[in-house]
Amino acid sequence: MATILIVDDEPDIREVIRFALEGTGFRVLEAGHADEARKLMQSEEPDLILLDWMLPGRSGLELAQQLKQNPKSRGIPIIMVSARGEEEDRIRGLETGADDYIAKPFSPREMVARVNAVLRRSKPEESSDQIEIGGLRIDNVSHRVTAEGQRIDVAPTEFRLLHFLMSHAERAFTRSQLLDQVWGEQIYVEERTVDVHVRRLRKALEETGHDNLLQTVRGVGYRFSDKP
Amino acid sequence: MATILIVDDEPDIREVIRFALEGTGFRVLEAGHADEARKLMQSEEPDLILLDWMLPGRSGLELAQQLKQNPKSRGIPIIMVSARGEEEDRIRGLETGADDYIAKPFSPREMVARVNAVLRRSKPEESSDQIEIGGLRIDNVSHRVTAEGQRIDVAPTEFRLLHFLMSHAERAFTRSQLLDQVWGEQIYVEERTVDVHVRRLRKALEETGHDNLLQTVRGVGYRFSDKP
DNA sequence: CCCGGTCGTCACATCCTTGTCACGGGATCT
DNA sequence: AGATCCCGTGACAAGGATGTGACGACCGGG
Incomplete structure (x- = not known):
């Protein structure tokens, strides 16, 4: 479940x-100004930031710049929120590295849609073609899964x-x-x-000694991580 | 670093x-309309083109078609940029030969990611005339396939x-x-x-003891590889 | 005109994938 | 501890995807 910082x-x-x-299942944090935001960034590690363009003191724009410069926070997508729908603001917002932009008389539904869209395309940061985590490598181009050179056989759905x-x-x-993400939104299958x-994947990974990469989050679902 | 023409x-x-x-290290050229683009194409030889789908006068679509027809420019990948997120446009864009497509409220990060992805994909386009992998050699000049000197007979389509x-x-x-790549984009034949x-090729290769070079990727298609 | 070679389609056989179930062990809460 | 919920697991049947052999059409060269 993603955490959003407002x-x-x-x-x-x-x-x-x-x-x-929250009605859509996100976890929500709030900050009233930049300093509070910075504090929360450290303790909570949000997955996405909704940032007002006009903040007292330092403007939201500056905060965005800061966040995008810091290596630790630069991967977190930012959606700029602005009271004015000016095109100029929009350009400037995107220039500083914001991932999307929403003008302030917005509908909740639009908000949710944008958050979802940005989250969907955010993480596959670089190539997403080749990812290696915890000694496990998945290659979307050759369509292969390998662990230390050894290949792991995986069925299509498991691969996705x-x-x-x-x-x-x-x-x-x-x-x-x-x-929704792997099977598709229209398809209906049992949860x-x-x-x-996940079990089939685990079994395949275990055979090469990679345990614990697919972790279950009780009451929520699953997560991939190399940290125990 | 690569040169990009907008x-x-x-x-x-x-x-x-x-x-x-530019923040990512690319060299950037700009053109405001098709004629300017054509001029820059000749003097600068960009590595990738970001093309707006709606251009005054001739549409971007037409420019894309032109570029893809000219033998000199056809190798340069094109990413179509569109203001409308219509699926139909997307299809049309890709049909004319665009290599990727991005809808206009896009994030800079997404832009960079796609540029990188397309560049990476188009790179191994080395139309080298002689390739040897896994003991198998194919020669595009003499139009021959050999394995350890031994000739392998292959029909034209199989050769391609x-x-x-x-x-x-x-x-x-x-x-x-x-x-699309081997038969041609307009030709319609059963998948x-x-x-x-592939089967015919496999049979031909097997006769010289080269198995497993043409690998099937379930749910996707095929791949050539000398690694098992 | 006949023949060998090539190519695209089919139909059929097989093997692989995949979605569900049912059962049971743990975890969680009261 | 007991009740409940959540998750891991093995089995299965149906559906899909791929391998394979055969066939007719087409083409160009004897």
Whole structure:
């Protein structure tokens, strides 16, 4: 389940956004100004930041720049929120590295849609073609899974599942999210089906001595991680 | 570092893209319309073109077609940029020969990621005349396939298929991609036809003891590789 | 005109994948 | 501890994907 950090000095706006996002299953953090945001960044590691363009003191734009310069936070996508729908602002927002932009009389539904869109395309940062984590390598071009050169045989669906989880490593997903992302949104299959595929993947990985990479998050779903 | 040519009539958009790409180390050229683009093509030889789908006068689509028809420019990958996220446009864009497509409210990061992906894909385009992998040698000049000096007889279509797969070794292709690349994009033949040709090739290779070079990737298609 | 070679399709056989179930062991909460 | 919920696991049947042999059409050269 992804964690979203809202940075806005207007509590009302924060409330609207929180309501929309929590209803969709996100975890929501709030900060009223840049310093608070920085603090939360360190303790909570959000997956996405909703940043108001006009903040008291340092503007949101500056905060965005800062975040994008810091190697630790630069991977976290930012959606700029602005009261004005000016094109100029939009350009400037994107220039500083924001991943998307939303003008302030926005509908909750639009908000959620954008958050989802940005999250979907955020993590596969670089190539997403080749990912190696914890000694396990998945290659989307040659369509292979290998561990220290040794190849691991994986069925098509398992491949997609593993690829998705690895390109979003460290993040936990619900079964429902995995079905949407890996199977497709229209397809209907039982949620427990995910369990079975995870099991098959685990079995395949175990044979090369890679345990514990596919971790279950009780009450939520699964996560790929090389940290125990 | 690679040179990227941006063709878009909106200076602001160009600016955003330039910013994102230069920050990543690319060299950036800009053109506001098709004629300017054509001029730059000759003097600068860009490695990739970012082409707006809506251009004044001739549409970007037409320019794309032109570029893909000219033998000199056809090797340069094109990413179409569109203001509308319509699926139909996307299809049309790809049909004319664009290598990728990006809808206009895009994030700089996504832009950079796609540019990198397309560049990486188009690189092994080394149309080298002689390739030798796994003891198998294919010669595009003498049009021969040999294994340890021993000649292997291969029909024309099989030759093209083998040559394509060998010059992109390790990469898995769908049947559809193979039809486009080996048969041609306009030709319509059944996808399963690919299977039959692969089989014929396998049979020919087996006779000289070269198995497992043409590998099937379940749920995807085929791949040439000397690694098991 | 006949013949060998090439090519695209089929039909059929096989093997692989995959979605579900049912069962049971653990974990969690009261 | 007991009740409940959640997850791991093995088995299975149906459906899909791929391998394979055969066939007719087409083409160019004897």
